[in-house]
Amino acid sequence: MDGGSGIMLSELRTMWEVLKHTFTKAETVQYPEEMPYLSPRYRGRIVLTRDPDGEERCVACNLCAAVCPVDCIALQKETRADGTWYPEFFRINFSRCIMCGMCEEACPTYAIQLTPDFEMCEYDRQNMVYEKENLLINGVGKYPDYNFYRVSGMQTATKDKGEAKNEAAPIDPKSLLP
Amino acid sequence: MSELIPVLLALIILIGGVIVAAVLTWFERRLLGVWQDRYGPNRLGPLGIGQVLADMIKLLFKDDWVPPFADKVVFIFAPTAIVVAMMMGFAVVPFAPGMMIIDVNIGLLFFLGMTSLAVYSVLLGGLASNNKYALLGGLRSAAQMVSYEVFMGLSLMGVVMMSGSFSLVAIVEAQTDLWFCFSQILGLIVFVIAGIAESHRLPFDLPEAEHELTAGFHTEYGGMKFAMFMLGEYLGLMLISCMIVTLFFGGWHGPALIGHWLPPLFWFGFKVFFVICFFVLLRAAIPRPRYDQLMSLGWKVMLPITLINLVITGAVLLWMEGAG
Numbered sequence: 001m002d003g004g005s006g007i008m009l010s011e012l013r014t015m016w017e018v019l020k021h022t023f024t025k026a027e028t029v030q031y032p033e034e035m036p037y038l039s040p041r042y043r044g045r046i047v048l049t050r051d052p053d054g055e056e057r058c059v060a061c062n063l064c065a066a067v068c069p070v071d072c073i074a075l076q077k078e079t080r081a082d083g084t085w086y087p088e089f090f091r092i093n094f095s096r097c098i099m100c101g102m103c104e105e106a107c108p109t110y111a112i113q114l115t116p117d118f119e120m121c122e123y124d125r126q127n128m129v130y131e132k133e134n135l136l137i138n139g140v141g142k143y144p145d146y147n148f149y150r151v152s153g154m155q156t157a158t159k160d161k162g163e164a165k166n167e168a169a170p171i172d173p174k175s176l177l178p
Numbered sequence: 179m180s181e182l183i184p185v186l187l188a189l190i191i192l193i194g195g196v197i198v199a200a201v202l203t204w205f206e207r208r209l210l211g212v213w214q215d216r217y218g219p220n221r222l223g224p225l226g227i228g229q230v231l232a233d234m235i236k237l238l239f240k241d242d243w244v245p246p247f248a249d250k251v252v253f254i255f256a257p258t259a260i261v262v263a264m265m266m267g268f269a270v271v272p273f274a275p276g277m278m279i280i281d282v283n284i285g286l287l288f289f290l291g292m293t294s295l296a297v298y299s300v301l302l303g304g305l306a307s308n309n310k311y312a313l314l315g316g317l318r319s320a321a322q323m324v325s326y327e328v329f330m331g332l333s334l335m336g337v338v339m340m341s342g343s344f345s346l347v348a349i350v351e352a353q354t355d356l357w358f359c360f361s362q363i364l365g366l367i368v369f370v371i372a373g374i375a376e377s378h379r380l381p382f383d384l385p386e387a388e389h390e391l392t393a394g395f396h397t398e399y400g401g402m403k404f405a406m407f408m409l410g411e412y413l414g415l416m417l418i419s420c421m422i423v424t425l426f427f428g429g430w431h432g433p434a435l436i437g438h439w440l441p442p443l444f445w446f447g448f449k450v451f452f453v454i455c456f457f458v459l460l461r462a463a464i465p466r467p468r469y470d471q472l473m474s475l476g477w478k479v480m481l482p483i484t485l486i487n488l489v490i491t492g493a494v495l496l497w498m499e500g501a502g
Binding site: 011014015017018019021022024025026027028030 | 211212213214215216217301460462463464
């Protein structure tokens with residue numbers, strides 16, 4: 001027992017430090033009665049957002065499903081009459097989802113977003129599988145003004161080439177010939 | 179009528195001991211919560227005291243299982259031994275003047291004997307389980323308790339010298355003017371540390387040491403047999419606290435000036451409550467020592483302190499005798 005008195009002193013000091021906690025408040029948040037603060041960037045339940053015009057933002061590019069580390073996203077591409085893409089079905093299995101947020105980072109159209117909500121317990125495991133109608137919300141989420149088809153150069157029924165936001169008029173390459 | 183009082187008291191202690199031990203499980207968790215900045219069990223009933231009932235129901239309805247590889251008779255006997263031994267120890271505790279089951283002139287030795295018997299419970303439980311963790315826990319507890327018993331007994335000899343009796347009532351009455359916690363401070367320190375080791379509470383719970391021995395000697399125990407071990411542990415905690423109060427903090431005597439305002443039983447309970455809180459504080463604050471540290475603390479620090487205390491106490495008593 002080298003430095004035995006030092007050890008004893010440190011034990012007594014420890015006891016004093018612990019005793020002082022008699023007068024400190026508990027850190028616990030009494031959850032069901034008292035809600036914990038969730039920051040706006042909290043990674044919780046996943047939603048599919050709509051653009052400002054009320055159309056689905058998702059273009060079924062499959063990047064979210066490809067990047068998902070637990071393969072919990074499944075979707076199928078379908079083409080509308082005007083040539084735009086949309087998912088025929090979009091399915092997230094939340095019993096697999098780890099809320100990592102990589103799908104949100106991968107999404108080129110800000111369609112898939114994570115929300116500060118974690119209260120999604122179910123008694124039946126089947127109910128953890130969310131279909132598109134469960135995921136789709138009537139809002140724009142974190143990016144209120146963004147509309148993919150208005151900024152992308154793609155031609156749709158309502159807009160021609162060169163009519164997108166900040167897009168220059170298309171150049172006829174043949175006119176550049178000498 | 180006067181013969182009935184000890185019988186009644188024995189019944190009260192039997193039932194009350196079990197109830198208080200059950201409430202202590204909840205109280206300890208709440209108090210640990212306070213010191214660790216959390217709440218502990220607070221959902222069931224007022225302040226969460228219903229947790230006691232819930233735990234009891236859970237333990238009662240568990241399968242009363244004996245492992246096929248265990249030594250059945252000893253396996254079942256082991257948990258009862260600690261409860262019986264600890265309950266017997268309460269027989270000599272003087273709660274208030276006249277409020278004790280029996281006043282024997284060797285009360286102190288009886289108490290030491292009963293706490294020593296409790297070792298058998300842990301030892302046999304560990305041996306009968308036929309499991310390496312249980313065996314290691316049993317081995318440790320045997321070594322730990324046998325070593326700490328040595329200076330647990332010796333640390334009390336100063337008290338015995340000063341009061342001139344092994345009777346607990348005589349010891350309490352000898353503290354009317356000055357509690358022994360002042361004159362026998364070294365004895366008190368050693369007795370408290372040995373008491374923790376004896377009731378194998380944290381930080382000296384090496385027989386269980388859950389991070390290295392899963393649960394030590396009661397690894398194979400479940401249901402009510404496990405509850406018996408826990409009951410025994412909490413009874414041991416209560417018994418050691420009662421003895422600390424009796425031997426060093428004046429038993430039923432109140433503090434000098436305000437002592438007569440309240441009944442002796444209140445002062446006894448009040449002091450025991452504080453000692454139990456102190457034991458819980460030890461659990462909250464101090465990490466478990468290594469096994470060899472425990473042994474070297476015992477033999478290299480505690481034993482010399484005890485012997486020094488004995489020599490000083492004897493010398494002072496002889497000097498005062500010569501002077502007076």
